[in-house]
């Protein structure tokens with residue numbers, strides 16, 4: 001019942017808004033603007049979904065979420081431009097991960113053999129130093145040596161920092177995890193041995209294969225960065241939420257500077273995949289299947305096919321996320337945890353571990369959004385902050401902790417941006433006016449805040465939010 | 469004989485408030501122990517301290533001989549302690565069945581226990597596909613108890629299960645808890661002295677955050693002065 005009303009409110013706002021602005025539009029322009037709005041909405045959704053889940057579940061206002069969006073875009077760009085460099089550095093990350101995964105497995109296997117307190121401190125210190133030195137001398141020292149040092153560093157940090165479980169997991173599960181760890185180590189070694197070969201292979205791929213693999217690589221990079229961020233920076237501060245907010249804000253600025261330092265100040269262009277890249281215009285979607293043109297005719301007007309792909313991607317991920325939440329055990333834990341974390345833990349579920357997982361999931365989605373955005377908005381350091389602010393508005397409109405809310409909010413905000421941009425270009429004429437009034441560009445930004453205000457007046461907790 | 473649960477002189481702070489100032493109690497395996505005391509005496513805080521939700525600043529807690537003070541809540545639970553809090557801690561957006569599934573500690577827990585649970589609470593079988601938020605207060609309380617029966621818990625901490633329930637439901641719940649005695653050990657907080665007397669083998673009374681006495685329920689029933697002093701009720705209260 002509540003849900004239908006939320007959807008009705010959103011529909012009412014959309015219809016009134018579009019009615020006012022779109023009254024004087026030609027049908028082709030109207031549809032094109034609608035589609036532009038949906039495209040933006042899809043991107044906002046990818047950021048806002050993780051943001052909303054993270055806030056709903058763990059009360060963390062993660063300003064750094066936009067940084068992960070940016071990271072996804074840059075990693076994808078680098079993957080396409082210079083797979084060699086990226087793969088070389090991936091070896092370092094994998095080696096450290098392999099080392100610490102081995103430590104985690106060992107501590108689960110024989111919890112009684114955990115090193116003593118002081119040994120653990122030394123292990124962490126030595127491990128961090130080892131990883132630092134290795135990162136510094138990576139590509140300079142012999143590869144086998146750096147690989148071993150990095151893995152050793154990860155192992156030492158893991159042994160020092162991880163706590164063995166009080167109840168040993170079932171034997172079968174441990175065996176499977178052991179197999180996974182061995183697999184990870186094998187992949188690491190293989191990648192280091194065959195990295196250059198793989199890199200030149202990737203460099204020779206067509207644009208479609210590059211793009212699809214860039215999506216995978218960018219998303220994984222985001223997920224790993226997110227998990228690391230939660231584990232190392234956010235987790236120690238759950239008792240001090242203000243510090244957490246400050247910290248994530250700090251990450252945003254630090255992230256911008258790091259991006260500038262590594263990739264430079266200007267915007268990078270990322271090529272569209274060939275499927276959406278032929279310099280022509282298809283008459284219909286059916287024709288596009290054969291021609292793979294960069295644009296398609298919609299009601300007499302041209303619209304970029306790549307943006308249609310972004311819309312489809314957004315919808316697919318929305319469905320996937322809903323299925324995950326409704327059907328999987330993880331989803332069940334998330335839904336329960338949004339309401340009452342403490343009780344979930346009292347059932348014997350390691351909620352902190354779930355936090356890390358959800359953080360990684362949200363970060364991966366944001367990074368995926370960054371990859372998807374790259375071919376049509378470009379790649380630049382400030383993109384994170386820019387999309388972040390819109391995503392925050394989306395989350396507030398949709399209600400904290402609700403994925404359908406994030407989707408609906410993203411839709412509203414995306415449409416508002418698209419129609420706002422249209423107004424800026426063409427001016428607006430209301431029924432009682434003689435001449436169209438020109439608006440300043442800030443109207444597009446203001447419109448989303450206006451929608452937020454309206455929604456909050458009707459529903460203080462957002463469309464799908466629950467009042468405490 | 470060593471007790472299943474042994475709480476030794478526990479002190480707990482909530483923020484800067486010294487809430488528990490020396491609670492000690494022992495729960496023997498296979499028995500129902502009633503944790504009694506007036507409102508605000510520290511009963512709920514005692515259960516939360518055992519669960520590791522408000523960890524003790526001083527004192528020790530042993531479960532089956534191993535120290536559990538300082539462990540995170542999920543590990544206390546994994547050792548085999550089930551907690552039924554005094555508020556309706558049912559997950560509103562999950563169905564009854566999902567609420568039960570969530571409590572599984574190993575795959576197949578619910579499958580093995582379903583018959584027993586649905587036999588104990590026939591209502592729940594009927595309401596399986598309803599959302600937790602759609603249940604009545606009494607049904608939610610049953611679900612909360614059913615939930616801790618899903619895994620193989622050795623000790624249940626149940627906080628005021630009959631509070632605010634209609635007499636018929638109280639009777640049903642009391643019967644269910646009585647049947648649990650054959651399965652597990654229970655530490656039960658109960659304001660209704662008649663109910664406590666009917667169910668429990670032994671008792672502990674806390675007052676002002678301290679244990680004041682412990683013994684068998686029979687002894688307490690024969691000591692109206694103590695009952696009156698610490699619980700403010702007459703022994704012969706109606707059942």
Ligand SMILES: Nc1ncnc2c1ncn2[C@@H]1O[C@H](COP(=O)(O)OP(=O)(O)O)[C@@H](O)[C@H]1O
Pocket residue numbers: 482483485487505506507508509510511512513514
């Ligand atoms: N979060 C809290 N902050 C401050 N005081 C609290 C808090 N929780 C409980 N108390 C106080 O601790 C005392 C014991 O509470 P509680 O354990 O709930 O008692 P009982 O369950 O026996 O009624 C009460 O005086 C209560 O006011």
Ligand SMILES: [Mg+2]
Pocket residue numbers: 511512513554
């Ligand atoms: Mg209480």
